[in-house]
Amino acid sequence: MTTTTRVMAGRYRVDDLIGRGGMAHVHRGYDLTLGREVAIKILDRELARDTAFRTRFRMEAQAASRMSHPSIVRVFDAGEDTTPEAGGSPAEPVPFIVMELVPGELLKDVIARGPVPAADAVRYADGILEALEYSHRAGVVHRDIKPGNVKITPAGTVKVMDFGIARAVSDSSSTVAETTQIIGTAAYFSPEQAKGEQVDARTDLYSTGVVLYEMLAGRQPFRGESPVAVAYQHVSETPLPPSEVRDEEHPERELERIRALEPIVLRAMAKDPFQRFPDAASFRTALDEAATGVVPTKKQLSSLTSELYGPSPRHAQETARTLRQLSSDTTMTRTQSGPPVAWVWAGVALLVVLLASVLIWVLAIKPTTDVPGAGRTVPNVAGQTYDAAVALLQKNDLRAIRIDQADAGVDKGKVISTDPAAGSNMDKGQSVTVYVSSGAAEISVPPLEGLSASAAKDALSKAGLQLGSVTQKNDPRSSHDTVLSASAAAGSKVAPGTVVDLVVASGVVTVNDLTGWPLDSATQALQQLGLTANPVENPGCKATDPKTVASMSVPPGDVPVQSTIDLGYCTGK
Structure with a gap:
């Protein structure tokens, strides 16, 4: 397979081609910001030239990104990338989707x-x-x-x-x-x-x-x-x-x-x-x-x-537009035998008669906005509480079926919309699906403290959250790259895509110049930093009382945590 160093949107590196369809091709990719492998679906340029499609594509990709389920491939991101076509043709925006990279077939x-x-x-x-x-x-x-x-x-x-x-x-x-x-x-x-x-x-x-x-x-x-x-x-x-x-x-x-x-x-x-x-x-x-x-x-x-x-009467139910669509292709063949030709012409003649009869009937009747006696109109219940919506639907002899749906734009417990929509005509006793807001979708922040920085990144990614800034801090009890704290507490509820900042251990502590310090004081100072002091006698210089640090095995500055430092002191006469 062909590899490429193309980077889309300044963030996603496009690697090997792993699949091709009638409307797009899929590449293995790498998210340079979060440091993870992804799948990148790049739409064909023919589709990209349609402005209406690009707008609809972006909206649908955003809707798909809000779904998180073990049986659904996650959508992480969607956007447009502008790259020149071969031969120097003008650049055109090409839609792409960044998805979870799933192994298997x-x-x-x-x-x-x-x-x-x-x-x-x-x-x-x-x-x-x-x-x-x-x-x-x-x-x-x-x-x-x-x-x-x-x-x-x-x-x-x-x-x-x-x-x-x-x-x-x-x-x-x-x-x-x-x-x-x-x-x-x-x-x-x-x-x-x-x-x-x-x-x-x-x-x-x-x-x-x-x-x-x-x-x-x-x-x-x-x-x-x-x-x-x-x-x-x-x-x-x-x-x-x-x-x-x-x-x-x-x-x-x-x-x-x-x-x-x-x-x-x-x-x-x-x-x-x-x-x-x-x-x-x-x-x-x-x-x-x-x-x-x-x-x-x-x-x-x-x-x-x-x-x-x-x-x-299957064909009588099809619209004229359907027949035009399905009969315009002269190459069609059946997998089962069709009716005799005479029957086809008889069916066409019957359809013409039916259409003519319907046309005469439509022209003959008087326009009216009244709903038939057995019919009911779906009321507009958007923005109301579910109980109020049920009462109004029951007043119109309709039943309600509740479906909770996350929606940040509608208060929790209020109706988002109905299916069929308000104003639709229905038969008495039929059911109307009422979509009720459960509030903004929330994600529980996973435990991060104690993990390595890379493990914390993976945990945030799997939870649908984003990694923000990573700040290093000296901590004598933690090894390099261990997460010390996060900007969001474990178990707290946040919106999908929330940026979480991390503070990680630098893996070092800063040691002062201890020469001239009493040996006991210097030893205690190192122990407070999680370091081990190793006193070393030096008979080449005159002893002092109390014992005083004459030299250090490392210069002042940053040293790895849990290190051992030799402290030389004089024991000569």
Whole structure:
């Protein structure tokens, strides 16, 4: 791999290339300020030319940096670097992210070796869902869950990365084709992503279901010659059960484990978000229950497939824009057989009639701002206490689901926002997610006293804090570089990124000129400095009473702690 001495933002040294994707390349790096290894993701210049993308990218990176969880790759920093292009072209700002450097291999490399054993597949999927459970509570939807964004450590644990990047990409792209070109694959798209609709946490659950499917089957559920072709199948096709597409023969016990997981995979990959698991915790619970090995019958599996995937008027629900996006690519091919051509034309004709009918109906009705009798409008409860918000929602026949979220800009206990947003129309009795501020995010300062300076730096870094100034101080009881005190007490709560100053032992003490001192006084002075006095007789000079120091084995000044110093005194006649 190619190495380089490039330094970004005057702080991060860019070293070997360790990965490359459709929208960025990742280098091993080194933080020259904190003295630690990091991973640096540098975005492609084509993306960097979009000002809107750079703004969205910076905001999403900041949101990702606030998440701290063992199953999520930490984001330490994000910024822009300006370096001239080859050939002397004008310099352009290039966004970059500084992340935790995680050892191990990508899940996509694990899958490339063949189907993953069911037990490992469940463990990896559970790790992904654990990360999503945390991020969804924090209000962050990943949008690009795929094996290339999942790291498996040497210990077998899961680390999910690239939170927020997919949203920055999708918000800066006008079509499905552009988005898939940037992200590099549509194999893990949810139907609502493929149709350009609004997405929520259930999109991540669909993508996780696709990843679990691929681990069990050894290949993705849908394949085609272009991203649009694959996206079309996510919208309209029914996936085969993983046990029916495995190319290799496996012990019957392993196949039973796979069949026990198939209802979960099919549920997670339901076209309708409301038929999927409601949240990551429910998905994880279902995986735990499947570990018992209860295998559904073919009839049960067929019934579930029919319930989730059809028959239903699938195409009537798609918007005209979706059809234009999905049909503009003439290279698409299906992995399953499609309907006869006559049926296609009949469907198109039916759609035209439906659209014409809707248009006539819209023109005929009178505009009104009234909410239907069975409908309810979400009230604006931002800034109110949770109890007040619940009361107002109940007054509107709506239920509240509380989620606490750190927010330095909103007082603790006050409502930050709701989902759906205020003013949205809902059916009577539906639930509204109420995000309540838990105050500014706080981090507990780790114990630092007694550690070496380098160990203290690592402890601060792992806690999400920054090392500030390091001041040396003479201390007779401490070896060189030992932390004597810190600007923040151990156990105290501080904001993420707080700078902590350290006072460390210099490893030396200052010794005065002791010649001419009484030997006893000089010995006591050295003992107070933690030094050892070694009286040495000198018969070459006339003895004194009391005994007086005539010479020292070291000159006055700094000496290492716990040293021994010879004190010469006269014993001659």
